[in-house]
Amino acid sequence: MLSARFKPWHVPLFLAKYAWLSMRKRPLLVHFEVTLRCNARCGFCDYWKTPAEAREHELASYADAARHFNPMLVTFTGGEPLMRRDLEDIVAAVDAAVRLKYVTLITHGGMLTPERAASLWQAGIHQFNISLDYLDGRHDSARGIPGLTEKIFNAVDGMRARGIDNIRFNTVIKDDNLDQLLPLVERAASLGCGVNFSVYTDAKNGNRDHVLAAPLHAALDDVIARLLDLKRRHRGVITNSDAYLEQIPRWVRGETMEPCRSGQRTIHIDPTGHVKRCPDFPTDFHWRDHRAYAPIDCNACFYACRGEAQAPLRLSRVRDVMGRPHAIA
Numbered sequence: 001m002l003s004a005r006f007k008p009w010h011v012p013l014f015l016a017k018y019a020w021l022s023m024r025k026r027p028l029l030v031h032f033e034v035t036l037r038c039n040a041r042c043g044f045c046d047y048w049k050t051p052a053e054a055r056e057h058e059l060a061s062y063a064d065a066a067r068h069f070n071p072m073l074v075t076f077t078g079g080e081p082l083m084r085r086d087l088e089d090i091v092a093a094v095d096a097a098v099r100l101k102y103v104t105l106i107t108h109g110g111m112l113t114p115e116r117a118a119s120l121w122q123a124g125i126h127q128f129n130i131s132l133d134y135l136d137g138r139h140d141s142a143r144g145i146p147g148l149t150e151k152i153f154n155a156v157d158g159m160r161a162r163g164i165d166n167i168r169f170n171t172v173i174k175d176d177n178l179d180q181l182l183p184l185v186e187r188a189a190s191l192g193c194g195v196n197f198s199v200y201t202d203a204k205n206g207n208r209d210h211v212l213a214a215p216l217h218a219a220l221d222d223v224i225a226r227l228l229d230l231k232r233r234h235r236g237v238i239t240n241s242d243a244y245l246e247q248i249p250r251w252v253r254g255e256t257m258e259p260c261r262s263g264q265r266t267i268h269i270d271p272t273g274h275v276k277r278c279p280d281f282p283t284d285f286h287w288r289d290h291r292a293y294a295p296i297d298c299n300a301c302f303y304a305c306r307g308e309a310q311a312p313l314r315l316s317r318v319r320d321v322m323g324r325p326h327a328i329a
């Protein structure tokens, strides 16, 4: 299993909840954007420009929304969620509100100490996803946080020493990190961590600097084939579905024509409690007034909330969940 906190007998329970939510056309995954504030300085995202005063409108608790949707997957995200000093209280309240769930925290890692991680683990986080796009100093400059890469690896060492066994790196595939992807997987595996990939889009703020243009498509095909080969031999290290990785080259080439189903299986709830179909769309209604989303004709990204949501549930997905990160010989 991905974490020792979950046992094989949890798998049929989650499958039953998956079927129950799907039959009722309810979201499987709810992202709680607990703040849009962020202390990074990424060139491809404008969340860090959110004024400090925005905190006055951030919800103190997401427990009622969690109880209402009763999802099987919960993600705390931002902005940078660790900007919330009360994050442990928020997590613990959601933990108490939903019985069967898998809870993830997404962070840039710049404020993640082993102590803070341990207290969030105690509050109910089951999986830490730390953004990491390069193994070298380019990550620090891309995120605008000096020393970030070293901080992340120090935090991971301390977290592993405290028994936190479910850490993943969130890696965005870009124009200039194709050479980093396999080394990043190997490094993660050597630390007992996993890697979750997504692919760069300019949808956040129109920055096309890292778009995978046509001259890179052959190299992308090659690296995706290698990642899939590695993934099939070492289940549990790369945590995307096979189907998602297989579709990335199609999306990059503009060949994915099917409507986007974001908002159907996954929703985002912003810091004020309003729902949007995906991170980059405006909000539509308060969570109390939630109505099911219809598919939309948009091809602006291939985020997991799009690509994983439309990936078929194959047996390989169950084998992924049963796997564990392990060193790759």
Ligand code: SF4
Pocket (backbone or CB within 6 Å): 038, 039, 040, 041, 042, 044, 045, 046, 047, 048, 078, 079, 080, 108, 143
């Ligand atoms: S991409 Fe993440 S780390 Fe960077 S500014 Fe946006 S919210 Fe912050």
Ligand code: SF4
Pocket (backbone or CB within 6 Å): 203, 260, 261, 262, 277, 278, 279, 280, 281, 296, 298, 299, 300, 301, 302, 303, 305, 306
């Ligand atoms: S493709 Fe879907 S997830 Fe991506 S920006 Fe468009 S609506 Fe949002």
